[in-house]
Amino acid sequence: xxxxxxxxxxxxxxxxxxxxxxxxxxxxxARRLKQQLDHQAFVQHPQVKLLAAVMEGIKxxxxxxxYASRFALSGPLRRYGRLKGLGLPDRYRLFFRPFEADGRRxxxxxxxxxxxxxxxxxxxxxxxxxxxSRGDLPQDWESLQxxxxxx
Numbered sequence: 001x002x003x004x005x006x007x008x009x010x011x012x013x014x015x016x017x018x019x020x021x022x023x024x025x026x027x028x029x030a031r032r033l034k035q036q037l038d039h040q041a042f043v044q045h046p047q048v049k050l051l052a053a054v055m056e057g058i059k060x061x062x063x064x065x066x067y068a069s070r071f072a073l074s075g076p077l078r079r080y081g082r083l084k085g086l087g088l089p090d091r092y093r094l095f096f097r098p099f100e101a102d103g104r105r106x107x108x109x110x111x112x113x114x115x116x117x118x119x120x121x122x123x124x125x126x127x128x129x130x131x132x133s134r135g136d137l138p139q140d141w142e143s144l145q146x147x148x149x150x151x
Contacts, residue, residue, distance in 0.1 A: 007063035010098070010107040013148055015137070018111040026051045046089075053087040057094055058109055061086050066098040066107055077132060080110070091115045093124050101141040108144060110137060 005012035014020040029047050042048055062071065062083055071081035083094040093113040099106045111131070113124025120126070131137055138144035 005059065007059045008065075010063045010066070010105050012058060012063060012107045012109065015108055015110045016147065016150070019109045022112045023054075026054070050089060050092070053089070054094060054112065056087055057083045058096075058107075062094075062096055062109075063107060066096065071096075077129060080128075080132070082113075082128075091117070093128075095128050097137070099141055099144055106144070108138070 014023055026047065030051050033045050033048060034042050037045065062081070066081055070086075071083060072078070073080050073082060080095055080097045082096070084092075088094060091114055095110045095113060097108050097110060099108060111128060113128055115122070115124065117123050138147050
């Protein structure tokens with residue numbers, strides 16, 4: 001795997017089955033909007049603002065210190081982090097996991113969760129917890145490498 005992004009000493013990769021698809025869809029939508037809208041309408045469009053906030057969050061906020069307490073989750077999700085606020089719309093959460101092994105530091109961006117609605121079975125935390133408990137996400141460096149190589 002050769003990462004497209006390196007920030008603050010972290011290689012950054014997108015989970016192929018989840019976030020990589022979401023990112024591709026957001027980017028394609030932004031390209032489409034850029035062709036259809038004037039500049040002012042384009043930069044104010046919610047999807048364009050979401051893409052900008054996600055990328056700023058990944059490159060500058062998360063990568064600066066993925067272990068910061070503001071990203072911490074607890075219980076069975078303690079190995080994972082999530083970005084909320086800090087530019088993201090209120091009901092969105094960006095989930096990630098830092099990996100460190102063999103002198104490498106890799107930040108895996110997992111999933112952009114929406115909506116955040118406590119108590120709802122489709123709440124992004126409930127859905128993410130189910131992904132973790134089913135083993136849908138890499139648990140260690142070796143499974144991470146296999147997943148990214150298959151990507």
